[in-house]
Amino acid sequence: MTLANGLIHFSIIDYLNALPLNMAFKDGLFEGQVDLTFDYPSQCADNLASGRCEVGLISSIEYQRIANLRIAPGICIASRHEVRSVLILTRKPLSDVKTVALDRFSRSSVALLRILFHRRFGFQPQFITMTPQAEPMLAEADAALIIGDAALRALPQDVDHIDLAREWNRDTGLPFVFAFWAIRRGANTAAVCDILNRAKAYGMPRIATRMDDIRARWPLPENDILDYFHTNIHYDLGEPELASLALFYRYAEEAGLIKHPSPPRFAT
Numbered sequence: 001m002t003l004a005n006g007l008i009h010f011s012i013i014d015y016l017n018a019l020p021l022n023m024a025f026k027d028g029l030f031e032g033q034v035d036l037t038f039d040y041p042s043q044c045a046d047n048l049a050s051g052r053c054e055v056g057l058i059s060s061i062e063y064q065r066i067a068n069l070r071i072a073p074g075i076c077i078a079s080r081h082e083v084r085s086v087l088i089l090t091r092k093p094l095s096d097v098k099t100v101a102l103d104r105f106s107r108s109s110v111a112l113l114r115i116l117f118h119r120r121f122g123f124q125p126q127f128i129t130m131t132p133q134a135e136p137m138l139a140e141a142d143a144a145l146i147i148g149d150a151a152l153r154a155l156p157q158d159v160d161h162i163d164l165a166r167e168w169n170r171d172t173g174l175p176f177v178f179a180f181w182a183i184r185r186g187a188n189t190a191a192v193c194d195i196l197n198r199a200k201a202y203g204m205p206r207i208a209t210r211m212d213d214i215r216a217r218w219p220l221p222e223n224d225i226l227d228y229f230h231t232n233i234h235y236d237l238g239e240p241e242l243a244s245l246a247l248f249y250r251y252a253e254e255a256g257l258i259k260h261p262s263p264p265r266f267a268t
């Protein structure tokens with residue numbers, strides 16, 4: 001489905017972690033070719049599923065829930081050790097947690113948390129889904145899952161912070177792939193991949209030169225922002241990331257979160 005005006009419709013995450021991938025879109029590099037919607041991860045996936053967009057930056061788990069997608073090769077939002085922005089805040093050891101408030105904008109991290117409970121403890125706590133705000137979440141539940149920009153804000157320090165990428169890496173030795181670009185069947189995949197590759201090459205080298213603008217929107221210390229992009233998050237989808245995705249999908253199936261997983265298929 002190409003929209004009536006001939007533009008390709010992209011649904012894009014607007015968290016700090018997506019900036020290296022979306023800066024070129026924001027700077028208008030593809031004006032006249034693309035139509036943009038900025039949304040939360042869960043909504044990007046829903047837009048792709050419903051056909052409201054042709055290309056979405058979506059939670060990796062959603063690839064298994066939406067038919068006929070192709071993944072843009074070589075690009076993802078992933079973390080090797082600590083991601084810093086996908087956190088379980090908890091007052092109790094996880095084995096004692098009975099209720100978890102889930103960030104309503106997440107899908108991959110929700111699946112990752114459920115896999116962690118399934119594999120480590122063999123039970124699922126009760127879940128409620130909430131807007132990501134630590135205090136109200138922790139007033140309702142023993143633990144809270146918070147992702148993205150909300151996890152980078154000041155958080156209560158009198159609770160434990162568990163970094164989900166670190167937990168995954170401890171258990172598997174692998175990075176974790178939170179999100180990637182997925183393209184609906186019928187879209188011009190060559191044109192889309194060209195845009196996405198150009199956007200990826202454009203964003204990262206400009207992060208350091210845009211620091212004032214970035215800090216106006218995300219008021220964090222400059223070094224924290226640079227560390228986040230250089231140490232916590234990475235954007236290359238290669239062999240370790242593919243191995244990780246295969247394991248993530250297998251565990252998700254074992255935990256009853258998805259049906260038999262299809263292997264990742266890439267756009268050409």
Ligand SMILES: C=C(O[C@@H]1C=C(C(=O)O)C=C[C@H]1O)C(=O)O
Nearest residue numbers: 041059085106107108109148178
């Ligand atoms: C690393 C992150 O990855 C995110 C986590 C997602 C999810 O849990 O579904 C989706 C997109 C990414 O923005 C983050 O938000 O901090």
